[in-house]
Amino acid sequence: MRRVRNQIQMQDSLDLRALRDIGLSHATVQAALAQPRPDDTRLARVVEIQRDHLVVHDGVDAHAAVPWPTLRVALELERDALVVGDWVWWRAAASGTDRGWAVSRLPARNRLTRRDPAGGRQGLVANIDTALIVMGLDHDFNLRRLDRFLVLAHSADARVVVVLTKADECADVAGALARARTHLGDARDDIAVIAVDGRSPDAGQALSPWLARGSTLVTLGSSGAGKTMLTNTLTGAASPTHAVRAADGRGQHTTTARTLHRTAAGACLIDTPGLRQLWLDADARALDDAFPEIGTLALQCRYRNCRHAHEPGCAVRAQVPKERLVSFQKLMREARRGEEDIFQRRRQVARMKQRTRNTRAREAVRGAGKGDA
Numbered sequence: 001m002r003r004v005r006n007q008i009q010m011q012d013s014l015d016l017r018a019l020r021d022i023g024l025s026h027a028t029v030q031a032a033l034a035q036p037r038p039d040d041t042r043l044a045r046v047v048e049i050q051r052d053h054l055v056v057h058d059g060v061d062a063h064a065a066v067p068w069p070t071l072r073v074a075l076e077l078e079r080d081a082l083v084v085g086d087w088v089w090w091r092a093a094a095s096g097t098d099r100g101w102a103v104s105r106l107p108a109r110n111r112l113t114r115r116d117p118a119g120g121r122q123g124l125v126a127n128i129d130t131a132l133i134v135m136g137l138d139h140d141f142n143l144r145r146l147d148r149f150l151v152l153a154h155s156a157d158a159r160v161v162v163v164l165t166k167a168d169e170c171a172d173v174a175g176a177l178a179r180a181r182t183h184l185g186d187a188r189d190d191i192a193v194i195a196v197d198g199r200s201p202d203a204g205q206a207l208s209p210w211l212a213r214g215s216t217l218v219t220l221g222s223s224g225a226g227k228t229m230l231t232n233t234l235t236g237a238a239s240p241t242h243a244v245r246a247a248d249g250r251g252q253h254t255t256t257a258r259t260l261h262r263t264a265a266g267a268c269l270i271d272t273p274g275l276r277q278l279w280l281d282a283d284a285r286a287l288d289d290a291f292p293e294i295g296t297l298a299l300q301c302r303y304r305n306c307r308h309a310h311e312p313g314c315a316v317r318a319q320v321p322k323e324r325l326v327s328f329q330k331l332m333r334e335a336r337r338g339e340e341d342i343f344q345r346r347r348q349v350a351r352m353k354q355r356t357r358n359t360r361a362r363e364a365v366r367g368a369g370k371g372d373a
C-alpha cells in the first residue's frame with residue numbers, strides 16, 4: 001500500500017494539490033489508493049455531462065471524455081450513470097483531437113438521487129458538502145417545496161443553506177425569513193436561512209462560511225428561482241448575455257445541464273437545471289431523519305399508533321407547524337407508495353426470471369428429445 005501511495009505522490013504530487021482545489025477530499029484519496037489504478041490514468045472530476053460525452057477536469061484543464069467500454073457496460077448493468085461531481089480514473093486521448101476515457105469510477109462520498117418515472121434511481125450529483133436550496137421571494141416561495149428539497153439534501157447527508165433570492169423584490173423580507181425559520185423549528189437549527197439579492201456581490205459575502213476552498217456545493221430549486229444568477233455572482237462570471245428564447249420571449253435562459261464551476265473564493269459549485277418533478281428517493285426512515293422533531297414529539301402522543309390526524313392528545317399536531325406536518329405526511333405517503341412500487345417491480349422481475357428459466361428448461365428437454373431421435 002505504501003509503495004502505491006508513494007507512487008501516486010511521486011507522479012502526481014502537484015496534481016493532487018490542484019485536485020484538492022477542485023474538491024478532492026481525503027476520503028476520495030483513500031478510496032483511490034484502495035482501488036487498483038488502471039494503467040496510464042490520472043484522477044479527474046466529472047464537471048459536465050453532455051448527451052454524447054462528459055467533461056472531466058484534472059485540476060489543470062478540462063478534457064472531453066467518454067466512459068471506457070467496460071465502465072459503460074458496468075454502469076448500464078447497475079442502471080447507474082456517471083454524474084457531475086464524480087471522481088474517475090481518466091486516461092488521456094492518444095491524439096489531441098480525440099476524446100479521452102473515463103476508465104473507472106471511484107466510490108462517491110454521497111450522491112443526490114431521485115426516482116425516475118419508471119421507478120428507477122437517477123443520480124443527480126455526487127460528493128457534495130453543502131446544498132443551497134434556492135427559492136425566489138416572489139411567487140416561488142413555498143415551504144412544502146422546501147421540505148421536499150430538504151429531504152433530497154438530507155438523504156445525502158449534505159449541509160443545507162436555504163437561500164431566499166430576489167430579496168430586492170420583496171416587501172417583507174424579515175417576515176419571509178421568520179416564516180421559513182418557524183417552519184423548520186428548533187429541531188433543524190443546523191439549517192441556515194438567508195435572504196439575498198442574487199445579483200449583488202453581497203450574496204457571496206453572506207454565503208462565505210460555506211464557500212471554503214475545495215468544498216463542493218450544489219444549487220437546488222425550481223426553474224427561475226435564481227440558481228444560475230447566484231452561480232454567476234459567486235463565480236464572478238460576467239452577466240450572462242444569453243439569447244432571448246423565442247418560445248417565451250422573457251429573456252430567460254433555462255439551464256439544461258448540470259455543470260461544476262469554481263467560485264471566486266475557491267469552492268466548487270454545481271449549478272443544476274430546475275427539477276420540475278422531484279420524485280423522492282427516500283424511505284420512511286430517511287423521512288423520519290429529515291423531520292426529527294416529529295418522531296420525538298410522537299413519543300408524547302396519547303396513542304402509540306397516533307397518525308397525528310384527528311386523534312385527541314396528539315403532541316405532534318399541537319407543536320409542529322401545520323404546513324410542515326402536512327408536507328411530512330404527504331412525503332411519507334409518497335415514500336410508502338415508492339416502496340410498494342419497488343416491491344411490485346421486484347416481484348415482476350422475479351416472475352420474468354422464472355418464466356425465462358421455465359422456457360429454457362422446456363427447450364432443453366425438447367433439445368434432449370431431438371438428440372434421442
Ligand SMILES: Nc1nc2c(ncn2[C@@H]2O[C@H](COP(=O)(O)OP(=O)(O)OP(=O)(O)O)[C@@H](O)[C@H]2O)c(=O)[nH]1
Pocket residue numbers: 165166167168169196197198199221222223224225226227228229230251252253254255256272273274275
Ligand atoms: N431582481 C432579482 N432578480 C433575480 C434574482 N435572482 C435571479 N433573478 C432573475 O430571475 C430570473 C431567473 O433566474 P435564473 O438564475 O436564470 O433562474 P434558475 O434558477 O437558474 O432557473 P433554471 O435554470 O430554469 O432552473 C432571471 O431573469 C434573473 O435575472 C435576484 O436576486 N433579484
Ligand SMILES: [Mg+2]
Pocket residue numbers: 227228229253254255272273274
Ligand atoms: Mg439556471
Ligand SMILES: [Zn+2]
Pocket residue numbers: 298301302306307308309311313314315316317
Ligand atoms: Zn400524534
